[in-house]
Amino acid sequence: MARSRRDFLKITASTASCFVMSVPLASCAASNPALANIGDEHYVHDGFVQVTSQSEIHFILPRDEMGQGVHHGLATLIAEELDIKVDKIKVYFAPVHKTYNNLSYGAQGTWGSSSIRDHYLPLRQAAADTRATLLKAAAQQLAIAPQQLTCRDGFIWHGTKAYPLGDFVATAAKIESVKGAPLVTDSQFKYIGKDSQRNDALAKVTGTARFSIDAKLTKAKRAVVIHAPVINGKVKDFDATRAKQQAGIVDIFAISSGIAVVAEHLWQAKKAAALVVTNWQTSELAAFNSAELPDILASKIATESGIKAHKSGRGRKALATASKRHSATYYAPYLAHATMEPMNCSAEVTASGCQVWVGSQSPEFARNGVAQLLDIDRERVQFHNHFIGGGFGRRVGIDFILEAVEIAKQVEGPVQLVWSREDDIRNDYYRPPSMVKFEAGVDENGQLSCYSVKRSGPNIFPYQLKEAVPAMLPELFPSGVSSWLAGVGGKVVNDWYAESSSVEGLFEDYQVAHKEVRQITYDPGVRNGYWRAVGHSHSGFFKESFIDEIAQLTERDPFDFRLAHLAEERLQNTLKLATQKAGWGQKLPAGHVHGVAVHKSLKTYVAQVVELSVEQGQIRIHKVTCAVDCGIVVNPNIVKAxxxxxxxxxxTAALYGSIDIVEGRVSQSNFHDYQMLRINQSPDIDVHLVESKVAPTGVGEPGLPPIAAAIGNAVFAATGQRLRQLPFNLSA
Amino acid sequence: MIKFWLNQQPVELDVSPDAPLLWVVREMLQLTGSKFGCGMGLCGACTMHLDGAAVRTCVLPVSAAQGRQVTTIEGLSSGQQLHPVQQAWLDENVPQCGYCQPGQIMSATALLANNTKPNDQEIDAAMQGNICRCGTYPRIKRAIKRAASSQQTVSFYDPEQEQS
Structure with missing residues (x-):
């Protein structure tokens, strides 16, 4: 870690005013309770670990917690090296600062199942160095040889005598910090690899966990937004005369995305919103029907060659020499995220700046986007992150945050914007629809010799660029320049360069001599975004269903066929474990069948075996057996979860998920027509972990990609019907 | 004036009788443990007890609570002692994002209050109005069975020590 950063974080005898120094962290320190509210001596190491004179240990969590377990998992890394129980560490969400960047992506964001993967060693090092520095300080202060001292359970020990860590923080802050202290060896782990109760669980079962919708802003006004019924529609004019006469209404005005209705209470705003009469200027999407997409994409695939995304061997040309050939086309529709906590954000704009209270996966994009919207310096935006009531990629997007700030600009004091479920379903960054056409060739020995895929559909990155480019450019770039750059970048992706998230997972897992992958972009213009496991979420279904088709073509067992072709030993071992635990090939209850799939995504290996029956045309999933290899397991219970x-x-996606757009309007609106799996439909799940000593990888997303194919493959085994379109419809 | 008991405390409010109980409790009474999820009674995130029965408060007018006992997640534990269902939720490490869990727990406690040993079908019937997008259903089933079979578990927490 750079020396300079450590130095400005080493602060002694601080008061709040001490933080207002000419150092980069000054502005965010003021907004970070962990760094600002400590009025006495303490020791801060690298912006992640702080020990106070009261011996409190604070951990500044660089990622957000949206269910995936980093609040506990990353704190476990700190606990291991400080040799203290995880629940003794107080965890705070990080402010916006490059210290907290996601190392794989160069931006501060929670995505890509990257938190454990990225932070495993750096956070342990930060904690190990903290421990070594405190030991060095204690040795100096007590005039005892350092090798006679140990650090454990929040104390420095000399024989049986224990000194609280806080006794040494003043000295620790003055001496030179230890760098590169040895880490705990794997065989000595006390906390890593062991089950423990999540450190956020108590707050979550007592109703005290603070999501942004719970931000304690007692004086806040409440706001709703009336959005255009046709996607991208704009307000032409509106009449709020009757609405404004309703009780509690503060103001009603147009913003860039619709009409804002602000009231003393949310229910007043909702009620008045129904009385606003709005004339909308429709958008070019008014002519778009998503039901036409499969035909459009199929014709693109039939007539265009697209952009090369991957080629090895002779590519598709090798089909000509195959002894058997097979082709199939698959399709997946638009999907919404439907997080349980609808989008919401509170904001207050004053002469001195702006405060934002939100749960966001991309605090940096959000903070910088707000600064650009208000045309103020970034450091004048104070960003308060919260627990996230479900992210799944939706909260990478910052649209609702900008909307809240646009409203707050026109309202005195703080205002909380809360979207309805209908707003949430109809204004998402949807998973892109996707069609793939596979062609495969098999040689005379029944080995897959040629594997070709053409994928057609929109790309995500051009939409992400619109929010990322202004945020990632230096502050001095005028907004016109940054949006021009975002537009150029988006065009390059669409026309010249196959975006990895459009084709990822379609071809990597199997060893085939000749492979070719091509991308044909077709984008109707509906906003797309990152949806749990992103490209893998449908690629896993496409690839693993098609591989099953080839196994059937060659008259081989789906497990054996996969094992003979998988490109990596870790894929093979994961598949073996899942099938062995599920009893693959053994007798099942009458009418029950197995289906299998295996997929690597985001560096993690997952195999699943589904046991189901088909009764009166309905799929009944009884059990899922899952094996996962994510390297070293930090917390087995959370990995299983x-x-x-x-x-x-x-x-849910396999059985129900589809966002349909009719004349530019999203047909679905709430949980009655955008169905979620419920407890009575939830199968037994049995998860097994592959033992490993290699570096850990993430698990937030990789559990998803194989499941739809495992279901579809089992349905084929049960009925002979090959399901090539999501969501599954057996009567089709 | 609307009068009712909230977590055994008397409450008197000057509020429009058609205001949904959920929002009145969250905004006027500052108890934010009960969540908003759908506004149509479809997801159960807003579940509270009305005279002991689980109700969807996003669609329940506050006037329906007149003179009655309303219990929220905040009123479930007694002092610092967790309700056995909350304890079972901890023991099974149920919560992921945690947003739906207050509603899940309110539905589960209402079930167990009437049926101390529910079978799988009874658990499904009582809990299928509560959506969990994170997929904690297998653990919810286990936690309900654990709570049903457990004696009163004693555990303490300090409400002041809430997270962030």
Whole structure:
């Protein structure tokens, strides 16, 4: 870690005013309770670990917690090196600062199942160095040889005598910090690899966990936004005369995305919103019907060659020499995220700046976007992150945050914007619809010799660029320049360069001599975004269903066929574990069948075996057996929970998920027509972990990609019907 | 004036009788443990007890609470002692994002108050109005069975020590 950063974080005898120094962290320190509210001596190490004179240990969590377990998992890394129980560490969400960047992405964001993968060693090092520095300080202060001292359970120990850590923070802050202290060896782990109760669980079962919708702003006004019924529609004019006469109404005005209705209480705003008469200027999407997409994409695939995304061997040309050939086309529709906590954000704009209270996966994009919207310096935006009531990629987007700030600009004091479920379903960054056409060739030995895929559909990145480019450019770039750059970047992605998230997971897992992957972009213009497991979320379904088709073509067992072709030993071992635990090939209850799938995503390996029956045309999933190899496991219980969650999220998409757009309007609106899996439909899930000593990888997303294919493959085994379109419809 | 008991405390409010109980409790009474999820009684995030029965408060006018006992997640534990269902939720590490869990727990406690040993079908019937997007259902089932079979578990927490 750079020396300079450590130095400005080493602060002694601080008061709040001490933080207002000419150092980069000054502005965010003021907004970070962990760094601002300590009025006495303490020791801060690298912006992640702080020890106070009262011996409190604070951990500044660089990622956000949206269910995936980093609040506990990353704190466990700190606990291991400080040799203290996880629940003794107080966790605070990080302010916006490059210290807290996501190392793989160069921006501050929670995505890509990257938190454990990225932070495993750096956070342990920060805690190990903290421990070594405190030991060095204690040795100096007590005049005892350092090797006679140990640090454990929040104390420095000399024999049986224990000194609280806080006794040494003043000295620790003055001496030179230890760098590169040795880490705890794997065989000595006390907390890593062990189950423990999540450190956010108590707050979450007592109703005290603070989500942004719970921000304690007692004087806040409440706001709703009336959005255009046709996507991208704009307000032409509106009449709020009657609405304004309703009780509690503060103001009603147009903003860039619709009409804002602000009231003393949310129910007043909702009631008045129904009385506003709005004339909308429709958008070019008024002519768009998503039901036409499969035909459009199929014709693109039939007539265009697209952009090369991958080629090895002779590519598609090798089809000509295959002894058997097979082709199939698959399709997946638009999907919404439907997080349980609808989008919401509170904001207050004053002469001195802006405060934002929100749960966001991309605090940096949000903070910088707000600064650009208000045309103020970034450091004048104070960003308060919260627990997130479900992210799944939706809260990478900052649209609702900008909307709240646009409203707050026109309202005295803080205002809280809360979207309805209908707003949430109809104003998402949807998972892109996707069609793939596979062609495969098999040689005379029944080995897959050629594998070709054409994928057609929109790309996500051009939409992300609109929010990321202004945020990632230096502050001095005029907004016109940054949006021009975002537009150019988006065009490059669409026309010249196959975006990885459009084709990821379609071809990597199997060893085939000749492979070719091509991308044909077609984008109707509906906003797309990152949806749990992103490209893998549908690629896993496409690829693993098609591989099953080839196994059937060659008359081989789906497990054996996969094992003979998988490109990595870790894929093979994960598949073996899942099938062995599920009893693959053994007798099942009458009418029950197995289906299998295996997929690597975001560096984690997952295999699943589904046991189901088909009764009166309905799929009944009885059990899912899952194996996962994510390297070293930081918390086995949380890894299992993430597999369970990914599987159930994927089952919802496989059985029900579709966003349909008719003449530019989203047909779905709430949970009656955008169905979620419920407890009575939830199968038993049995998760097994592959033992590993290699570096850990993430688990928030990789549990999802195989499940739809495992279901579809089992349905084929049960009925002979091959399901090539999501959501599954057996009567089709 | 609307009068009712909230977590055994008398409450008197000057509020429009058609205001949904959920929002009155969250905004006027500052108890934010009960959540908003759908506004149509479809997801159960807003579940409270009305005279002991689980109700969807996003669609329940506050006037329906007149003279009655309303219990929220905040009123479930007694002092610092967790309700056995909350304890079972901890023991099974149920919550992920946690947003739906207050509603899940309110539905589960209402179930167990009437049926001390629910079978799988009874658990499904009582809990299928509560959506969990994170997929904690297998653990919710286990936690309900654990709570049903457990004696009163004693555990303490300090409401002042809430997270962030």
């Amino acid at each position: 993430q597999m369970e969650g990914g599987i159930l999220f994927g089952i």
